[in-house]
Amino acid sequence: DSGVTQTPKHLITATGQRVTLRCSPRSGDLSVYWYQQSLDQGLQFLIHYYNGEERAKGNILERFSAQQFPDLHSELNLSSLELGDSALYFCASSVAPKGTAGYTFGSGTRLTVV
Amino acid sequence: GENVEQHPSTLSVQEGDSAVIKCTYSDSASNYFPWYKQELGKGPQLIIDIRSNVGEKKDQRIAVTLNKTAKHFSLHITETQPEDSAVYFCAASRTNAGKSTFGDGTTLTVKP
16 A cells, blocks of 8 residues: 555546546645556656645646645546546655655556546 | 656566666756656556766665766666566656656566
8 A cells, every 4th residue: 555545446437428536645745646547658747736736737638627625635537538538547646846756656547438 | 848768668588687777868957767666457656766966876676877968867677586577667857847757668577
């Protein structure tokens, strides 16, 4: 157990639907990162929050949004889902506000859009 | 933005042999270089990291080297064991950036 909790572990949904992925960071970590891992692809950065504030955005689609709550958990919302959104979505947490410390990853949410 | 290239994409070695994975980065301001190991069905796990003020770092059977001038860094695993089989990712980041940029990963297979 890495200390980063992601729920649900698996999600199967239809095209056009909306889903919410949840992440609880490791105790003491203020930074939360979301990454997408598609088949045969590496880890694509989506968004970074630090202590409730958005700090950086990657190539995140407009259909995707995220937030970090006062208790530091984060949610990634994916809407108008397409088949190509099927992927593993990882949350990672870090103690640092910037890219100067390693990440602790959760076990991921596997999203399948049918 | 930062671009990280990782080679090889797949690597197969015999148990007991050494394995080397290489990465190059594009942003000369990058100063933190972690390596992650991802086992099947799990999230990546940080195994070793190096900062730009250090040329080499070792932790038991694994070591990382950094050449700032050439902008490349490498992961070395000695005396490989079957449990070293996994996907390995390199990454790069810099102090004033909020994220790490990852390489595409190397699938390492250690044959008993």
